[in-house]
Amino acid sequence: xxxxxxxxxxxxxxxxxxxxxxxxxxxxxxxxxxxxxxxxxxxxxxxxxxxxxxxxxxxxxxxxxxxxxxxxxxxxxxxxxxxxxxxxxxxxxxxxxxxxxxxxxxxxxxxxxxxxxxxxxxxxxxxxxxxxxxxxxxxxxxxxxxxxxxxxxxxx
Numbered sequence: 001x002x003x004x005x006x007x008x009x010x011x012x013x014x015x016x017x018x019x020x021x022x023x024x025x026x027x028x029x030x031x032x033x034x035x036x037x038x039x040x041x042x043x044x045x046x047x048x049x050x051x052x053x054x055x056x057x058x059x060x061x062x063x064x065x066x067x068x069x070x071x072x073x074x075x076x077x078x079x080x081x082x083x084x085x086x087x088x089x090x091x092x093x094x095x096x097x098x099x100x101x102x103x104x105x106x107x108x109x110x111x112x113x114x115x116x117x118x119x120x121x122x123x124x125x126x127x128x129x130x131x132x133x134x135x136x137x138x139x140x141x142x143x144x145x146x147x148x149x150x151x152x153x154x155x156x
Contacts, residue, residue, distance in 0.1 A: 006125045008063055010118065011055040012071035014138075017115055018048040018055075020079050021108070024086055028104040036152055037101045040145070044108075047141070054134070062128065082110060102156045105149040112142040112149075 001009050025041035025048075032038050059065050086107025119135035126132050 002125060003127050004063060006122075007127055007131060008059065008065060008068055009071045010122045010126060010131070010135075011059050012068035013075040014115070014118060015052050015055050015067045016072040016075035017079065017111075017118070018052050020076070020083055021111055021115075022048050022052075024083070024104065024107060024111070027087055028100060031100045032104065034101045034156075037104060040148070041104070051134070051138075058128070058130070079111070079114075082107065086111075099156070102153065105153050105156070109146050109149050112146050115142050116146075 022045050025044040029038060029041045029045075032041070056067060059067055086103060116139050119138040122135035123132055123139075126135060
């Protein structure tokens, strides 16, 4: 894809991708006792919900469209195995201690890496300078978070 078609696909897929991260963060907030994990989850919810709003507004302002259901469904389908595994790992099994914090971090690392990969492509293909700047911010923030999550995994 190129031009407008790429922009619409990237923004729509990123909206679906961010919704997945928000869903995982909301799930871990219900069960985590670790202050670091809870704070990280709250930041994911705040930042990514804000970005969903920004991307949705750009789609409407620039191209007069809502997020593409086709591209959102494609992203949801791609994320489904990872999301199912991560969400299951955060569910309590009766009589078993659950490593919810570890499951959240181990699920969020590849999830963030997917966003980085998508955004690196956007740096090359997006038409709007604002969208390229958005992609740069996604890359910077999510790389930092991945490094932090890897550090925390060492102490869990």
